[in-house]
Amino acid sequence: MSTPKIVRTKKELQTHVQRWHRAGQKVGLVPTMGALHHGHLSLVDYIAHSVDKIIATIFVNPTQFGAGEDLDSYPRQEKQDLEALSRTACDLVFIPDASEIYPDGFSTTVSLSGITEILEGAKRPGHFDGVATVVTKLLLMSRCNVAVFGEKDYQQLAVIKQVTKDLDLPVTILGAPLIREKDGLAASSRNAYLSEKERAIAAHLNQVLKECVTLIHTGTPLREAERIARQSLLDIGFESIDYITIVDPTSLKQLDSVTDINTARLLAVARLGRVRLLDNMPV
Amino acid sequence: MSTPKIVRTKKELQTHVQRWHRAGQKVGLVPTMGALHHGHLSLVDYIAHSVDKIIATIFVNPTQFGAGEDLDSYPRQEKQDLEALSRTACDLVFIPDASEIYPDGFSTTVSLSGITEILEGAKRPGHFDGVATVVTKLLLMSRCNVAVFGEKDYQQLAVIKQVTKDLDLPVTILGAPLIREKDGLAASSRNAYLSEKERAIAAHLNQVLKECVTLIHTGTPLREAERIARQSLLDIGFESIDYITIVDPTSLKQLDSVTDINTARLLAVARLGRVRLLDNMPV
Numbered sequence: 001m002s003t004p005k006i007v008r009t010k011k012e013l014q015t016h017v018q019r020w021h022r023a024g025q026k027v028g029l030v031p032t033m034g035a036l037h038h039g040h041l042s043l044v045d046y047i048a049h050s051v052d053k054i055i056a057t058i059f060v061n062p063t064q065f066g067a068g069e070d071l072d073s074y075p076r077q078e079k080q081d082l083e084a085l086s087r088t089a090c091d092l093v094f095i096p097d098a099s100e101i102y103p104d105g106f107s108t109t110v111s112l113s114g115i116t117e118i119l120e121g122a123k124r125p126g127h128f129d130g131v132a133t134v135v136t137k138l139l140l141m142s143r144c145n146v147a148v149f150g151e152k153d154y155q156q157l158a159v160i161k162q163v164t165k166d167l168d169l170p171v172t173i174l175g176a177p178l179i180r181e182k183d184g185l186a187a188s189s190r191n192a193y194l195s196e197k198e199r200a201i202a203a204h205l206n207q208v209l210k211e212c213v214t215l216i217h218t219g220t221p222l223r224e225a226e227r228i229a230r231q232s233l234l235d236i237g238f239e240s241i242d243y244i245t246i247v248d249p250t251s252l253k254q255l256d257s258v259t260d261i262n263t264a265r266l267l268a269v270a271r272l273g274r275v276r277l278l279d280n281m282p283v
Numbered sequence: 284m285s286t287p288k289i290v291r292t293k294k295e296l297q298t299h300v301q302r303w304h305r306a307g308q309k310v311g312l313v314p315t316m317g318a319l320h321h322g323h324l325s326l327v328d329y330i331a332h333s334v335d336k337i338i339a340t341i342f343v344n345p346t347q348f349g350a351g352e353d354l355d356s357y358p359r360q361e362k363q364d365l366e367a368l369s370r371t372a373c374d375l376v377f378i379p380d381a382s383e384i385y386p387d388g389f390s391t392t393v394s395l396s397g398i399t400e401i402l403e404g405a406k407r408p409g410h411f412d413g414v415a416t417v418v419t420k421l422l423l424m425s426r427c428n429v430a431v432f433g434e435k436d437y438q439q440l441a442v443i444k445q446v447t448k449d450l451d452l453p454v455t456i457l458g459a460p461l462i463r464e465k466d467g468l469a470a471s472s473r474n475a476y477l478s479e480k481e482r483a484i485a486a487h488l489n490q491v492l493k494e495c496v497t498l499i500h501t502g503t504p505l506r507e508a509e510r511i512a513r514q515s516l517l518d519i520g521f522e523s524i525d526y527i528t529i530v531d532p533t534s535l536k537q538l539d540s541v542t543d544i545n546t547a548r549l550l551a552v553a554r555l556g557r558v559r560l561l562d563n564m565p566v
Binding site: 010105106107108109110111112113114115132136137140141162163166167168169170250251 | 389390396420446
């Protein structure tokens with residue numbers, strides 16, 4: 001482990017990758033928006049088993065933030081991020097300016113129907129178009145062989161798998177397990193926004209989802225299990241529940257019956273103060 | 284020159300390309316919708332100077348045809364196309380079914396703002412989204428190094444160059460010169476739709492465009508030169524003129540003054556019967 005090299009232009013990035021490819025080395029990409037926590041660092045550990053060289057990217061992508069979202073206040077801490085990455089197997093960090101990703105005249109959007117219009121997509125119109133476009137660009141401009149994304153943002157992972165398949169991007173997409181704090185709260189850059197009191201309530205989200213899975217396994221109909229979990233969260237002190245739903249893990253369409261349970265995923269978003277807390281698990 | 288090998292699946296296509304790449308060979312792609320004429324065949328000749336192996340694709344892409352356009356009647360003549368390709372340097376022909384390009388669950392669209400909304404894009408809403416999506420797929424699924432498109436469909440070429448730049452597609456795009464019949468008519472699969480009488484009128488489109496360029500070179504203001512050319516075409520017997528316009532060759536935005544002339548392009552579409560005749564030339 002040593003301080004990874006930093007590059008800020010596509011040209012420098014491709015020079016390194018080209019050298020690695022010529023040496024027959026497999027290259028992995030870990031796209032991030034910075035504000036790295038141990039969830040992000042686990043992505044580096046996860047992809048290390050599949051590749052010879054690892055690139056992390058730090059880019060707060062403006063096109064995936066909607067009007068009124070936290071683009072301006074999103075945490076930026078390059079120095080701490082680089083220190084954190086220096087304790088991992090990361091070889092190179094790509095930190096482009098927005099003008100390097102979206103030069104003058106840029107006019108292309110990659111969009112998906114269906115999967116981007118539900119759940120997070122319904123709450124954040126245009127969000128997944130921004131994600132699909134920037135990820136397509138990062139995967140292609142880096143010439144990487146493998147890229148990893150966390151299961152924490154489960155719908156984002158599903159969207160990226162779909163666009164990779166649809167456009168025949170020459171990259172293998174890995175989904176890495178969600179990383180939790182000791183009390184079960186899913187690790188997230190936005191947890192920093194929680195007050196102490198909210199932080200204590202937040203830990204219960206994971207507990208309620210586990211109970212919901214148990215209810216399903218003991219035969220509770222899916223809609224009833226969802227309803228019970230929703231009420232539990234409100235009783236515990238969550239302000240509102242955007243959704244709690246059992247879905248197909250590829251299309252993210254809500255499932256109706258227990259016959260599909262073997263491949264089902266439970267997704268939930270609950271609100272506390274200004275924070276939307278995301279969590280999910282296999283059923 | 285010999286009969287090229289035919290493949291119909293992505294898997295077969297990639298097996299061949301992978302073998303060529305391992306041997307250090309550069310691979311070129313010539314995407315077509317079939318109904319090949321000597322304009323298409325010239326694309327194979329053109330790319331042969333830049334690559335070691337050449338793939339032609341024949342795929343009538345449904346998503347670039349609008350409602351009421353000629354998808355169903357578009358000429359399909361696989362046997363003649365293969366005979367024509369066997370007289371070129373083409374090594375492999377990829378002829379996929381629609382389900383090979385758009386399998387169940389396919390949900391991605393690549394779209395561009397600005398350049399796709401004017402000229403042909405204004406006449407054919409959604410057309411260039413279909414083109415951008417299928418070309419992105421063909422470039423990526425073939426793993427080609429170079430691809431060639433004709434300057435005949437000048438706006439299509441400009442859209443493909445833009446999307447290749449915007450998404451960092453790892454492919455060099457070549458534009459090959461427009462090929463004309465003896466009388467100057469731009470070669471096109473849709474010329475087959477012309478009656479004998481229409482065919483005689485059609486040849487004048489190229490002549491009028493050349494006269495328009497001469498007018499510009501001798502100091503005629505651009506709008507006036509366009510107006511004179513439009514009236515000439517109507518006088519000769521063209522039924523209507525969709526546009527005749529002098530544009531920037533990258534953005535395709537209409538130019539206002541002669542200071543930009545060094546890099547200007549004259550684009551025109553005139554109608555005869557059911558055919559829209561496209562032509563263009565440098566100014």
